[in-house]
């Protein structure tokens with residue numbers, strides 16, 4: 735039986751590491767992003783997930799790589815993170831973030847689930863900020879909380895389908911998104927990495943391992959999995 739992984743944002747960071755892992759496991763892998771994946775063998779669907787048309791186009795292209803009866807790992811990983819706060823978050827920026835982080839997920843689910851058979855999964859890449867907030871990431875925190883609701887609602891709507899879902903919530907992970915958010919400050923990156931039980935940043939490969947495991951583990955249907963090396967709470 736054919737096995738396909740459809741990963742949004744497999745052009746960098748956690749998505750690229752996840753694409754590599756699924757390729758190693760013998761899956762056909764589709765990357766949905768504006769840039770191509772650096773991983774050999776990945777099928778690239780160039781699309782901008784900030785518009786309904788872009789997400790719909792991506793779903794149609796990705797669906798062409800699903801064989802009837804084959805299983806699919808649909809991994810919602812692409813994300814937009816802006817720096818904003820309750821004082822300055824404009825509705826335009828909020829809607830821009832929600833379009834990528836929530837709207838595109840909704841479109842991909844609606845349009846790809848009809849092609850997905852028993853044994854498939856819908857895996858959400860959330861964040862520690864799906865369950866708590868920090869200052870300075872207002873729209874992102876809202877969108878990540880919304881994704882958690884999306885995962886739980888997905889679970890309820892798919893009862894009996896033999897398709898499971900789960901959310902992996904990474905802690906601080908060594909990727910471009912984190913670097914950008916910290917303004918490229920290497921010292922701050924290091925300091926942030928020390929805020930967990932292992933005193934280092936999570937690697938994209940560790941999150942990729944959690945994602946592939948979640949896909950292969952229907953018993954965790956509906957679960958929120960923390961993947962942060964154990965955060966030190968203050």
Ligand SMILES: NC(=O)c1ccc[n+]([C@@H]2O[C@H](COP(=O)([O-])OP(=O)(O)OC[C@H]3O[C@@H](n4cnc5c(N)ncnc54)[C@H](OP(=O)(O)O)[C@@H]3O)[C@@H](O)[C@H]2O)c1
Nearest residue numbers: 743745746747748767768769783812813861906907909911
């Ligand atoms: N790094 C962390 O510390 C951390 C912590 C918690 C959660 N996360 C979550 O982990 C996931 C992956 O992030 P990352 O850290 O690996 O960041 P990253 O390396 O910056 O990757 C982000 C991905 O999202 C894609 N993307 C963004 N906007 C898009 C758009 N409009 N259309 C299509 N694709 C778009 C990018 O692709 P293109 O630019 O090629 O379009 C890129 O592949 C995200 O959901 C993020 O919220 C990360």
